[in-house]
Amino acid sequence: MIAPPAEMKLAAQMPPPERKRRNWAPWLMTAPATLALIGILYPFAIAVYYSFTNYRIVKAEYSFVGLRNYISMFANPSFWNAMGNTLMFAVIALVVELTLGFLIALLLSRQVKGVGIMRALLLLPLMLPPVVSGMMWKTMLAPSSGPVNAIFGLGTFAWLSVPWAARAAVLFIEIWSSTPFVALVLLSGLQSLPKEPFEAAEVDGARFWFVLWNLMLPMLQPFIIIVLLFRVVDVIKLFDIIFATTVGGPMNVTTTIPIMVYKEVFQFYNLGSAIAKVLMLWLINYVICFWLASKWRKSGAQIG
């Protein structure tokens, strides 16, 4: 009889290997989020598909048309007008809201008399749905019966019918509605900043502008970026205020991509070409938010 090899003898002495148990816990924990993601991605994928078709909501049949919706969109001057208005409103609104919001937050962070009442008043615009804000301001800006013209002695100036003024009015209403949110987020940021660096700067005799530029703003950066993330998404899809005041007029000077898409779907019934426009907006939004998110991660790491 041939003796078994030494390796086999050794293997026979060793206990049998345990079967590796699969750890299902991480999968189970992420299941709800995964399902939610599928719930979001599935309609998104369907929408992307529809953007390559001539789907009209009043017709059950539709066919694949390739890039036709995108080509005609890029060749349409009305699209560029709407995109220009969208980006113009977004940039101006963000700059003004951030600046005003920061100044208000700075004021509210001081222990001055009446700060409690000011904080409460700040919440009022946030309580109103945007469409209600729009309708309220439309009444306030009425040429001959509105209080704004009466208070400022502006006669019968038609805020919503003079092209440049219509744009200014829409921007004003948007800034009025949204600055409180910016102020509240930045206020919470200011209140969470450590006191020691500022006390040290005061001891060293640093001036306000130095403290602001070299201490406060860099430390506030994560909060600024968070605010920008929220506001960019919101302001790029500006719709309610315009719908309630000018409906995109006069002469399309306040028509944004969302207003254009609304009319494309509910008046022209062209869902396919409307989705193509929405996807352009989504792309811009995505790129900006991706960049802001990467900035936010870096700013958090630097401050840490």
Place this chain on the structure above:
Amino acid sequence: MKKRAYLLMAMTLILSTVLMTAGVAFAEEGKGDFNWRQFEGEKITVFLTEVPMSVGIRENLQQFLDLTGIDVEYLVVAEAQYWDKLNVDLASGAGEYDVFMSGASFCWGWSDAGWIEPLDQFIEDPKLTPAEWDFADFYPWAIAAQRWDGTPGPAGLGKGSLWSLPVNTETSLLTYRKDLFDKWGLKVPQTWAEWADTAKMIKEKGGGEYYSVLQRGALDITSIQAGYISALFSYGGKDFNEDLTPAMNSPKSVEFTKLYIDTIRETGSPDWASMMWYDVQQGMPTGKYVMVVDGDNFIPTYENAESSQVAGKLGYAPIPAGPEGARISNIWTWGLSMNSKAKNKGAAWLFMVWASGKDTMTAFSGVGSWPTRTSVWNSDKLVELTSKYGDGEFRKVLEGNYTERARWLPAPMVDLPGVWNLWIKGLHNYYYQQMDAQAAMDQVAQEVTTLLTDSGTMEAFKAAQQK
């Protein structure tokens, strides 16, 4: 003998009683044999928007529940959200609403898509429609507006299937400040040329305190709906020719558009370009405006003594005439349509019959909800209600509208909202003097032609012509 006589009399009495009872029962059965409870226990969902008609339906709904035993669930939203939400439901095929409020221009798109049920089959079925419901009582023009055979353009209107039951109607008229006209010695304009001249005179005499005219002008499709298109057709203009070529740039159409917009620019409020229908409704009561050509459903708001500065000061006249003497008023009708995916169509139809019946329509033909039935318009309630405005002038004008002037004007087609979108843009271009009236309307005509070609409407029209 006596006993036999009594027996005979008793038998005669019993027999005649039995026969009489049977006869009465038979007569009663013949009169009320419509079975309102034939769908008892079934459930329907009704989608409404917040207008007087839906207020009336909700206030009287218990009557329907008691009559039929049908369970009714309803949802009410503001008009701005109503059409969008309804279109999404219909397009998705969800079939959430069995019955919903509708209007002619929307029915065209819905019928073309197969989303709504043609109603003639229900009207013609005596098991589903009681004889006393009286289809002939509806105004012919109100019914014609709900009929479309699917042929795009003027030729298809008033033909084919009935897609909606009209319950409430709106027509256009001229409303003016009678007190100011009397003060300044002005005559009520009979023609559109006189309307423009009167507007100028008002501006001179008003000293800057008033705007002569009040009209819709926001960049919204409803700006074309009432005053403008009624006036255009009265003047001799129109939207489409019989061959579906655009006609908003015809000589007569351009001539009127120029007169209309020039007058508004020179004598109207500077915020014309943001005026929605509700701004007109709320604007006249402020006392700042002297003349308005718009819907008759706004009059109760103008004449509300509690909130209006002009209550009791208004006069009413038919829409001004065009150069050939025509006075035509476009109409809007709120009606009820049935979802083609409704599960309980019989129950849904009974609801529509009840809501459009004489008694119900009288009950809720209240303030601003003018009826679509002749009998209801002539009922004591409506006579009393409508006679109080303008010392009876308002009722007289509406009667003239109903008998002579009212009809649906816009050419039926699926693309109508898109056409009006392009049209109001053109009016803005002229108002802001970006181009002259002819160029502005030529551009609208060109864009409309492209729209009808790209959407397949032109192709469908040509195919219908060849049949």
